[in-house]
Amino acid sequence: MVDCTGGDDDYLDPNDDDEDYDAYDANFCENDVRKPNVDSIKMITKETLLAAQREHLRTVMEVLSLKEQHARTLLIHYRWDVDKLVTVLVEKGKDELYAEAGLSSVEHDNFVPAQLPSMVMCVVCTEDVPAVEVTTMDCGHCFCNSCWTEHFIVKINEGQSRRIRCMEHQCQAICDEVKIRILVSARDPNLAEKFDRFLLESYIEDNKKVKWCPSVPHCGNAIRVDDNELCEVECACGQQFCFSCLSEAHSPCSCLMWELWCKKCRDDSETVNWMTVHTKPCPNCHKLVEKNGGCNRVQCICRKEFCWFCGLSLDAGHSCGRYKEEREKVNTVIERAKTELLRYIHYHNRYKAHIDSLKLESKLKNTIQEKISWLEETITTNIDYRWVTNGLYRLFRSRRVLSFSYPFAYYMFGDEGFNNNMMKYERDIKQSLFEDQQQQLEANVEKLSSILEDHFDQFLEDEVMKMRLNVIDLSAVIDKLCKELYECIGNDLLGYHQWTTPSIAPYMSNGVDKASELVCKDMKPSHTKKNSGKDAICFTDEWPSVKRLKTDDFTHG
Amino acid sequence: MMDFARVQKELQECSKDIEGSGIRVTPKTDATLARLVGTIPGPIGTPYEGGTFQIDINLPDGYPFEPPKMQFATKVWHPNISSQSGAICLDILKDQWSPALTLKTALLSVQALLSAPQPDDPQDAVVAQQYLKDYQTFVGTARYWTESFAKISSLGVEEKVQKLVEMGFPEALVRGTLESVGGDENLALEKLCSG
Ligand SMILES: [Zn+2]
Ligand SMILES: [Zn+2]
Ligand SMILES: [Zn+2]
Ligand SMILES: [Zn+2]
Ligand SMILES: [Zn+2]
Ligand SMILES: [Zn+2]
Ligand SMILES: [Zn+2]
Numbered sequence: 133m134v135d136c137t138g139g140d141d142d143y144l145d146p147n148d149d150d151e152d153y154d155a156y157d158a159n160f161c162e163n164d165v166r167k168p169n170v171d172s173i174k175m176i177t178k179e180t181l182l183a184a185q186r187e188h189l190r191t192v193m194e195v196l197s198l199k200e201q202h203a204r205t206l207l208i209h210y211r212w213d214v215d216k217l218v219t220v221l222v223e224k225g226k227d228e229l230y231a232e233a234g235l236s237s238v239e240h241d242n243f244v245p246a247q248l249p250s251m252v253m254c255v256v257c258t259e260d261v262p263a264v265e266v267t268t269m270d271c272g273h274c275f276c277n278s279c280w281t282e283h284f285i286v287k288i289n290e291g292q293s294r295r296i297r298c299m300e301h302q303c304q305a306i307c308d309e310v311k312i313r314i315l316v317s318a319r320d321p322n323l324a325e326k327f328d329r330f331l332l333e334s335y336i337e338d339n340k341k342v343k344w345c346p347s348v349p350h351c352g353n354a355i356r357v358d359d360n361e362l363c364e365v366e367c368a369c370g371q372q373f374c375f376s377c378l379s380e381a382h383s384p385c386s387c388l389m390w391e392l393w394c395k396k397c398r399d400d401s402e403t404v405n406w407m408t409v410h411t412k413p414c415p416n417c418h419k420l421v422e423k424n425g426g427c428n429r430v431q432c433i434c435r436k437e438f439c440w441f442c443g444l445s446l447d448a449g450h451s452c453g454r455y456k457e458e459r460e461k462v463n464t465v466i467e468r469a470k471t472e473l474l475r476y477i478h479y480h481n482r483y484k485a486h487i488d489s490l491k492l493e494s495k496l497k498n499t500i501q502e503k504i505s506w507l508e509e510t511i512t513t514n515i516d517y518r519w520v521t522n523g524l525y526r527l528f529r530s531r532r533v534l535s536f537s538y539p540f541a542y543y544m545f546g547d548e549g550f551n552n553n554m555m556k557y558e559r560d561i562k563q564s565l566f567e568d569q570q571q572q573l574e575a576n577v578e579k580l581s582s583i584l585e586d587h588f589d590q591f592l593e594d595e596v597m598k599m600r601l602n603v604i605d606l607s608a609v610i611d612k613l614c615k616e617l618y619e620c621i622g623n624d625l626l627g628y629h630q631w632t633t634p635s636i637a638p639y640m641s642n643g644v645d646k647a648s649e650l651v652c653k654d655m656k657p658s659h660t661k662k663n664s665g666k667d668a669i670c671f672t673d674e675w676p677s678v679k680r681l682k683t684d685d686f687t688h689g
Numbered sequence: 690m691m692d693f694a695r696v697q698k699e700l701q702e703c704s705k706d707i708e709g710s711g712i713r714v715t716p717k718t719d720a721t722l723a724r725l726v727g728t729i730p731g732p733i734g735t736p737y738e739g740g741t742f743q744i745d746i747n748l749p750d751g752y753p754f755e756p757p758k759m760q761f762a763t764k765v766w767h768p769n770i771s772s773q774s775g776a777i778c779l780d781i782l783k784d785q786w787s788p789a790l791t792l793k794t795a796l797l798s799v800q801a802l803l804s805a806p807q808p809d810d811p812q813d814a815v816v817a818q819q820y821l822k823d824y825q826t827f828v829g830t831a832r833y834w835t836e837s838f839a840k841i842s843s844l845g846v847e848e849k850v851q852k853l854v855e856m857g858f859p860e861a862l863v864r865g866t867l868e869s870v871g872g873d874e875n876l877a878l879e880k881l882c883s884g
Binding site (some may be wrong): 302 | 692694695698751753754755781785787788789790794
């Protein structure tokens with residue numbers, strides 16, 4: 133267990149005046165009941181995908197009195213951003229809005245085959261075709277149906293369904309999806325289906341506010357985030373992820389740092405470096421031999437002795453008198469690689485240790501539930517045990533924060549260019565401030581962990597009450613420290629040269645926001661979940677993932 | 690499947706106007722219409738003036754709904770053409786291709802590219818760098834390459850005919866073939882050999 137002195141000032145001594153904690157306790161509970169802002173995070177399923185885009189389509193159709201296919205062409209071009217579309221309309225006018233999106237403002241609905249001569253020359257196939265076998269797009273360009281169909285098939289197969297341009301050279305008009313559908317389905321109904329799916333999925337693919345859930349195997353859902361896109365979300369399938377980079381939730385590490393860290397851990401490049409400078413193959417058995425000590429006459433476990441400098445056997449009248457400088461150069465390269473490796477190992481060990489602790493503590497979920505049940509039977513006074521599970525989730529949450537704070541620190545205070553604008557002394561001050569905060573958090577987390585791991589099922593009532601206060605206090609302190617750590621990172625460290633936008637997802641006291649199912653006016657949600665007991669609702673509002681545990685408990689227990 | 694009827698028509702159209710455009714498209718072999726050779730004269734007033742440039746054309750199955758694949762067979766020093774492979778960086782040969790375009794219009798665009806390089810969208814970074822930083826040297830190199838690689842051999846027509854006749858081909862056939870490939874003796878030889 134880590135030394136806890138650093139955290140001692142920060143939580144109240146349970147032996148203080150009783151009234152104090154009751155006030156603190158009430159305050160804490162009030163805080164905790166605060167609903168996470170899930171209204172802005174929506175989950176879109178296969179069933180709701182059409183409904184999700186229909187709102188936008190309808191708005192555009194109404195504002196510009198357009199047909200659905202034309203509204204979709206506009207929305208696809210403006211990446212489903214209705215605000216952007218309206219801004220362009222206001223600033224540049226309708227004609228410009230349409231032209232940019234490849235929508236012809238003059239509709240050629242009055243183009244009836246009768247207006248064409250009975251035979252038309254199609255310039256693509258260079259054949260004369262009867263007027264009934266040609267199609268004219270809104271831009272006025274006319275080609276034979278067979279050529280149009282061929283063109284659409286090539287484009288759909290290239291994956292360009294959403295923006296199939298007219299066949300005429302330099303015509304930027306987008307072909308009418310209704311006409312495409314008619315022609316393609318006559319030739320290949322399966323391809324027409326594919327075309328429809330591509331169009332439907334444009335709402336996800338061409339939309340920065342909507343992303344596919346990155347689960348593997350894929351759950352089929354997409355998540356829409358209406359306000360800040362720099363956030364962490366949880367899909368209904370349970371996958372938690374960073375909405376910006378789609379990897380696992382990694383705050384307070386920034387996306388770029390996390391990407392670099394993952395790559396580093398994968399390559400383990402430092403170790404490889406270290407191996408190449410610290411080991412040499414034995415000329416006899418070819419095993420890698422590590423040099424320990426300053427002597428450059430090294431011996432392999434096969435007992436072969438060889439020269440560290442040239443790697444050759446020493447018994448064949450060996451002499452390779454190197455220049456001294458070169459020998460020193462070798463040594464500094466070794467030293468530098470070693471320092472860098474030790475640094476990486478330092479951060480990696482701590483990062484890994486917290487992840488491992490989290491894995492071990494996850495098992496507590498079940499044992500703690502058993503302990504609570506046991507206490508409920510043995511202690512007759514009616515005690516609300518939510519504080520135990522709340523404390524446990526606080527522990528899980530803060531473990532993740534701590535764990536990801538290490539890769540952050542590795543890059544922030546290393547030579548990776550994340551602190552370019554910082555003077556050395558400034559960096560040192562900031563680093564020590566950050567590390568103080570990190571240590572304080574760590575100390576309190578370890579304390580909470582040890583308390584929750586205790587055999588409190590064997591406690592007497594007053595001991596349980598004491599533990600309760602301890603857990604509530606520690607949880608509140610940890611929550612506060614986590615928040616401060618995020619603020620320190622977001623404002624003082626990362627904000628230092630990227631002040632315009634925060635570069636990490638904000639701290640969510642209650643854990644990663646869970647996406648709520650998208651419900652549209654004209655549709656029913658596919659599965660409505662309701663909790664009967666008032667208590668259960670309050671409970672789920674606090675900790676989304678506790679719900680499963682508790683309802684299971686109700687139904688099976 | 691490729692629309693051979695259209696390709697056939699395109700070749701006929703093109704041969705009608707050789708005098709006007711100087712642009713020529715002929716099948717590489719008699720076996721297929723999918724492999725063609727295009728010839729464009731270097732534009733006047735450019736370092737390519739006086740040269741005759743050959744372009745290998747491969748028609749994909751999806752032609753004309755997919756763009757023809759074109760590549761310089763003659764070595765050329767130009768920012769948008771690879772000095773190594775002859776690959777061409779031109780929008781209408783990629784995403785701006787339209788089925789309403791033809792081989793002739795595409796070759797005209799390639800010719801226009803010779804007159805108006807676009808060094809900001811380079812195919813050959815070395816050439817583009819030189820074009821931007823040391824234009825005089827660029828012009829010199831491009832002219833030298835034109836002289837070395839794009840000038841139809843200095844032999845006169847009669848000498849070429851004689852050379853090919855000596856190889857064992859009938860004189861009438863040699864003259865006809867030479868004419869059909871624009872006087873290029875190598876191309877004529879290739880054509881004569883392929884039967
Ligand atoms: Zn046609
Ligand atoms: Zn058009
Ligand atoms: Zn999912
Ligand atoms: Zn991220
Ligand atoms: Zn050995
Ligand atoms: Zn020694
Ligand atoms: Zn030696």
